[in-house]
Amino acid sequence: MLSPNRTWLIAAREFKTYTTTISFWVALALGPIIMSSVALLGPALQPPAPAVIEVRSEEAGLAAAAAAALSEAGELTGRPQTIVQEPPAAEPDTRLVVRRTPAGGISVEVEGKPLTPAARALLARDLAAAGTEAPLPAVTLPDEAPPPPSARPRGAPPGRLAVAFLLWTNLIGAMGMLMQSVTRERASRALETLLAAARPMEIMLGKLAGVGAVSLLVVGLWLAAGGLLAWGGGGAGGALLRVLFQDLANPWSLLGFAGIYLATYVAYGSALLGIGALARDDVSAQNLSRPLYAVVILVFFALLADLQAKAPAWLLWAPPFTPFIVLVRPWLGIGEILGPALLFLAAAGLSTFAAAWAIRAERLTRGTAPRPPAEP
Structure with a gap:
């Protein structure tokens, strides 16, 4: 024992x-x-501040779809970012203006820093699902669809x-x-x-x-x-x-x-x-x-x-x-x-x-x- x-x-x-x-x-x-x-050494080691992206649109549905797509792209790429739909106090890093064209399509204007390929692809997917039949002008769709949220690498x-x-x-x-x-x-x-x-x-x-x-x-x-x-x-x-x-x-x-x-x-x-x-x-x-x-x-x-x-x-x-x-x-x-x-x-x-x-x-x-x- x-x-x-x-x-x-x-x-x-x-x-x-x-x-x-x-x-x-x-x-x-x-x-x-x-x-x-x-x-x-905290100030030198501190991660960069999140990028501020402003989304503007006359249609609330399109603005919400664009914001959701950009948020998903940020999680997918691991880049910290803040999405706002109201004009921020300071100039944003990127500003998106989403409009519906007379022909029924959707146009996206980007000011400031360019979007990542993942953000462009997800914008094309989500905005198309928000009520338009036409593809997004000036947005190249990838060969493969982005993975669903449950399959994303974490x-x-x-x-x-x-x-x-x-x-x-x-x-x-x-x-x-x-x-x-x-x-x-x-x-x-x-x-x-x-x-x-x-x-x-x-x-x-x-x-x-x-x-x-x-x-x-x-x-x-x-x-x-x-x-x-x-x-x-x-x-x-x-x-x-x-x-x-x-x-x-x-x-x-x-x-x-x-x-x-x-x-x-x-x-x-x-x-x-x-x-x-x-x-x-x-x-x-x-x-x-x-x-x-x-x-x-x-x-x-x-x-x-x-x-x-x-x-x-x-x-x-x-x-x-x-x-x-x-x-x-x-x-x-x-x-x-x-x-x-x-x-x-x-x-x-x-x-x-x-x-x-x-x-x-x-x-x-x-x-x-x-x-x-x-x-x-």
Whole structure:
């Protein structure tokens, strides 16, 4: 039977080991420094202001159809824009004048910045459907119709992507600490002594809990620094941080992020513990862990691809990618997430038991002391 006391002692030992190192305090201070840099560089990093497009027409139906087409084109191309049907206070970037011709067609006059090809195509489609049989003059229709709203590619929201990269960065650090912990103890034969006093599952859970507590402390301080600068500061820098961390203001979202990170940490961390227990020395540990680190690097590139909605849909069903894809796609429904989530949890459980088996195999290989006594 597993002993919570032994697991707690191992976790406390790991936590104390890493929180007394200089690298821990450097990592702890790095988050506030990065957040402060983002706040100071906010004006330079701030996205461009939305383009203002004014739509004029004597017929309300034509004006509404043109505004809807332009809004859809903006979502499709990812370009921020504001559509108005009343004269704005300042000169708009683009002005459209939509008229019905005596012949029954529709004419569109464009002043200012030209329209994108997507906007021209959608205008032709929507204005034609608004009550005219004639094609739009001076508007070239594309060979293929624009995709329906449900089929449009949707890029990852910047706020979700920022949180995903933050958790990814801390996951890399936690994985390094776990690998260092088990390989160091294996090389110094301290793991043999530990195996004589605790069960393999207790050792693995204790190490995961201790290093996980260190990782959560770092993540918590980073997020607290970002939130303090976002909602406590002003200016463009604070506004940019509020956009990046807007989901953190929702307690349920924050709880979901924590659950996703913990599940991901357990899956990747237990795999690294198993690799470290099987490795003979630091060199073999590095060689054995390279495929896992390669997967983590691929996750990084998948997040970048999802920013522009170019990540393939099947990545949701690949367990190493599942938690990150769920994190950056808030529009996914429960039915879409349930199957991949169950598959990921099964993979995480398999990784945990495989790691415990690897630590047990280390004891059998070394011929260490017998099983620890049961709790009185």
